[in-house]
Amino acid sequence: MSDYQITPLDHDDVVAIAAIEQRAHLFPWSAAQLAVSSHQFDHHYVLRLTTAPSCIIGYFYTRCIAGEAELLNIAIDPDYQGQGWGWILLNGMITTLRHAGADSIWLEVRESNMPAKALYQKHGFQVVHRRQQYYRCADGCREDAWIMEKRLP
Template sequence: MSDYQITPLDHDDIERITAIEQRAHLFPWSASQLAVSPRQFDYHYVLRLATTPSTIIGYFYARCIAGEGEVLNIAIDPDYQGQGWGWVLLNGMITTLRHVGADSIWLEVRESNIPAKALYQKHGFRVVHRRQQYYRCADGHREDAWIMEKRLT
């Protein structure tokens, strides 16, 4: 694994982030969602993972309110998946949220998202609830959301 940095996202990164988002997610956030929504409130944390200053390979959007951290978005460029970068990025997110006072981290994930579920479980997240038929699927059907939590205290 090469050297890397996890640093705050800059507005100039949005184009690259949007390109990754579109390839990584079934229902991607738009460029305007990626650019604006996380910056509206000062309790949002948006960081990029890069192997050189200009080579962004992943990012996360998270927030922390009243001690509760929440994962809003996390992705690794498909060209770099399966090489340990998701593990690195999730570690960076946990460190960030712990640093700003999170006692726990919450997230929701599609039941069919095997890689993400495995990553979270490997990091000690546990399933606390299932929202029935929460997400729509590409074929028009719906699937459950898993609500997962990791305690930091």
């Protein structure tokens, strides 16, 4: 898994990201929400395979203000899930936010998203709160969110 790069998202990447977003999330962000922000506190990156042909297989959207970072969105293309790419992308996110001055990283995750919860916990994220009935479900019900935090050394 050495033929990859994690690089800042470019406007031209939004089409590829939007396609992954539609396949990876039950309630995906729109292309307008995924459009590149020029906000100084935002850090949006893509995970790109550098083998021929080069392709984007994942991304993250974060914000870091006054030492506190928040993961806003993250995904790995479903065709590449379960192969260790999530681990690599999350490592890249943590490194990026550490360089941006983050002392802590916050995120929320669906209670039923067992693979993501396990990945976050392996990376040292701790559950600090539950937000009841936060996420919509396909059948119209609501699902709890786990609020997790990782303190950075």
